[in-house]
Amino acid sequence: MTTFKDKSFYENELDGKRVLVTGGTNGGIGESIVKRLTRAGATVITTARKTPDEMSTSDLFIQADISTPDGTTKIVTEILERFGGVDILVNNVGGSSAPTGGVLAQRDLDWQLTFETNLFAAVRLDRGLLPPMLEQGNGVIVHITSIQSRFPGENTMAYSAAKAALTNYSKGLATELAPKGIRVNTVAPGSIETKAAERLIKRMAENLGTDYDGARQNLMDSLGGIPIGRTGRPEEVAELVAFLVSDRSSYIIGTEHTIDGGIIRTT
Structure with missing residues (x-):
């Protein structure tokens, strides 16, 4: 019988799984997640606004701006047409270009763009890719949030609020989808x-x-x-994600997993 201690189990535990990881390029957390899940045997599709030189001919890369409705529609359409859907969705894209200087320096547009990137992109991709998961009766969604949602600063106010909204949305989504065989969790990195x-x-x-x-x-x-x-190192976050999308975490639903080296000192 295969046990969790068997090295071959970890190497092949995602064989046959179709995965989408958004923002999986440029040496970030997403790229490390792509590499880790690929090593586990999954077919991993990724996205970015610009096509990296090394991916110019890859059929596992979709160029799109995920912060726009057109961008998420493009991703969903291509995945459904080419792969029939995904078994695992990792919404990793995040960030903010809102100016420093506090609340008076941040316009409506700065707030809107931050929420488009950090909340609405995940909502739209979930909505577009959930139907095949629901039809097959299983699937996994992981949203990458941030510890910033728990201690916003004057220069990260919009980003912190958007990530807090993503955490709250994820909890509601997990509650709705758990009876239908789909697990939803979040990962909150610290300083990576x-x-x-x-x-x-x-x-x-x-x-x-x-x-x-x-x-x-x-x-x-x-x-x-x-x-x-x-x-922290990106590959440490990727290892946590690999656990959460695997059957090893089959009873973990609707929880946020902080990975920050101990920065957050409250429960």
């Missing part, structure tokens, strides 16, 4: 050292007149410190 984060830390180092390690420490201090003493 993606390629984008590395670029941010380099800019901070230049502005502060310090080195990379000093700027990273400054960033950790701004979060109130990270008890584990370091930032």
Whole structure:
């Protein structure tokens, strides 16, 4: 009998599964999720606004701006036509370009664009890709949220609010879909050292007149410190997602899983 300790089980546990991971390029959490689920045997489709050079001919990549209704419609249409649907959906895309300077510096458009990217994109993709899951009576959805939803700052107010809304929406969705065989959970990363984060830390180092390690420490201090003493790695988030989309987590439904090295100190 196969057990969870068997290495072959982990390598092949997603054989035959069709997966969509949004925002799966550019050295971020999404890319690590794509690689991890591919190693587990899944057929993993991903999306991004721009087509990376290495994916220019890949039939597992869909170029689309997920923050627009047209973009999500394109993704849903292509997946249904080419793959008949997905068994696993990981809504990973997120972020905000809202200006710094507090609430008075942020226009209606800044708030709207932030919610389009961080909430409505997930809602539209869920709605478009749920029918085949419902028809087959099983499926898994994971929404990537953020610990920012629990401590908004003046420069992350819109982003924090959008991620909090995504968490709340996910809980309601999980309750509705659990009796129909579909599991929904969320993952809330803390400070993860993606390629984008590395670029941010380099800019901070230049502005502060310090080195990379000093700027990273400054960033950790701004979060109130990270008890584990370091930032997270994208592949650590990917490992958590791999567990949540597998049958190993079959009784986990409607919960948010924080992965932040201990930043959040409340239950």
